[in-house]
Amino acid sequence: MRCPYCQSEDTQVKDSRPAEDGAAIRRRRICPDCGGRFTTFERVQLRDLVVIKKTGRKVPFDRDKLMRSFDIALRKRNVDPQRVERAVSGIVRQLESSGEAEIPSGDIGTLVMEALKALDDVAYVRYASVYRNFREPKDFQEVLGELRGEEETS
Template sequence: MRCPYCGGSDTQVKDSRPSEDGAAIRRRRVCPDCAGRFTTFERVQLREVTVLKRSGKRVPFDRDKLQRSIDVALRKRAVDPERIERLVSGITRQLESSGEAEVTSESIGELVMEGLKGLDDVAYVRFASVYKNFREAKDFEDLLGTLGPAAGHVNPDAVPPRRKARVRP
């Protein structure tokens, strides 16, 4: 493993332990050249998966890109990082164990939307708006209709009445 600080190729493992979810091994490493310390994660990869993009281009599946997309949708949302990791690992595992060497970007997007729908409604709407390329408010209304009767509607009884501002003489 190359050192991310100096590029040295002779890094040493100081500590290894399973990650929180047990799906990876977390390794603390140190570089003898620059004394830099860093962490790596080792995960099982069942098979190479190729993603067929809408443009027809084929690219290798990138777990980190999936993680970043989900993180963007969940930005500033109070969701436990462990649940996010389980979602990313679950989608990755599902793709690798499907038996297909090639998957479409659409099928990955649908898996992400399905996972986000169960995790956080706001993140689901955020992701869907970019993934489905929403152009007008009607697109949001249609999507909110799929979340259930309470989504997108404000219950007037749940909103406290506004207080009048006091004017001081």
């Protein structure tokens, strides 16, 4: 693993332990050249996923970008980080086991919406406002109406 500080090719693993409920391995590393310390995560990747954007452009799937979407929607919300990690890992597993190597970005957005709805209503509305491209206050009212309707039927 290359050192992110000095770009040295030789780094040493100082500690390894399971992370993300056993779905990943967290490794603490040190660079013998500059003394820099950093953490890496090792995860199973079943296949290389490609996201098809609305414009038709294809980009490699980025788990970190998915996590950032959750972080933005959940900003200043009191949600357990482990629940968020489980939701992201669940989406990635679902995408990898779908049998498709190319996934439309809209499908990923729908999965994120479902996961956020289960985690936090405010984050769900925040994400929906961007994902569905809200233009007027009535757009928010419609989503809030959907949430109220589900609460009443539960």
